[in-house]
């Protein structure tokens with residue numbers, strides 16, 4: 492009898508733990524190209540860097556199915572589907588067959604879904620969460636796939652992939668996807684100032700502020716954190732929960748071009764989104780915040796500070812060096828906060844991050 496109660500007690504405990512671990516909401520923040528030294532630069536530059544608030548940390552090996560060095564398409568596919576694929580492929584397997592994505596699963600489970608990026612919303616990283624293609628460059632295709640789905644809050648650039656050539660867009664099929672979205676009852680916005688005026692009760696929004704990528708962080712009067720705040724305001728309307736992917740898209744562009752000031756500025760911009768995500772998660776207490784990257788860019792290292800030691804923080808000016816104009820296979824960091832964080836501790840392949848995210852939503856899925 493005693494043994495029976497002990498078994499019953501432990502069974503109940505494991506059930507409670509299983510429930511505790513499953514977050515209601517998931518916020519994934521991807522710093523495109525954000526190697527460990529990028530995070531290091533942010534930590535050295537900003538005494539209040541939000542990265543300091545993470546204690547559950549891992550390392551991700553980012554190789555794709557066909558290359559030691561991944562591109563953003565295969566990297567994001569691994570995060571969005573749990574599978575490795577070839578470079579340039581967007582959420583299709585190595586043979587070109589569509590892979591089931593985290594966002595498709597979230598939609599099936601009646602969760603809301605959102606994307607906030609500073610590139611085109613059909614660019615490689617968001618594209619892997621939102622569509623399927625054997626070419627990351629077919630943004631027109633990815634945009635038309637997005638309109639067929641019921642994603643809830645989409646914020647970024649890339650308007651030209653949604654409007655016809657006759658309207659100075661890129662679409663040769665003459666479709667005006669912005670009209671199709673409005674017909675589907677989406678609230679459509681082309682300016683950040685308009686976005687702020689949308690009533691809190693609205694659930695489905697497309698906000699495309701530029702023909703292609705947004706201006707770089709230092710040339711915008713709003714931050715990635717401001718966009719994140721708006722997305723969270725609308726996504727939290729869903730009592731079932733949500734999955735939100737946020738990308739600091741241009742961190743990678745700064746790394747390719749060896750633009751050190753831009754790199755620092757883009758990391759600062761990204762950290763505004765991390766702060767918003769953490770603030771939300773701390774209040775909500777049922778949200779997993781996961782930060783990672785798809786790969787390292789530029790082989791960046793921190794060489795020295797330009798100023799004398801006396802005027803270090805907060806005006807510290809770092810001198811950065813680079814060993815490549817492309818991506819490198821250096822492992823990248825994983826930073827987790829909130830329920831479910833323990834799964835992301837340790838060293839793993841990039842697709843295992845995607846698997847763990849999917850399994851948090853549906854533990855019955857087999858990989």
Ligand SMILES: [Zn+2]
Pocket residue numbers: 524563743744747788818
């Ligand atoms: Zn890149």
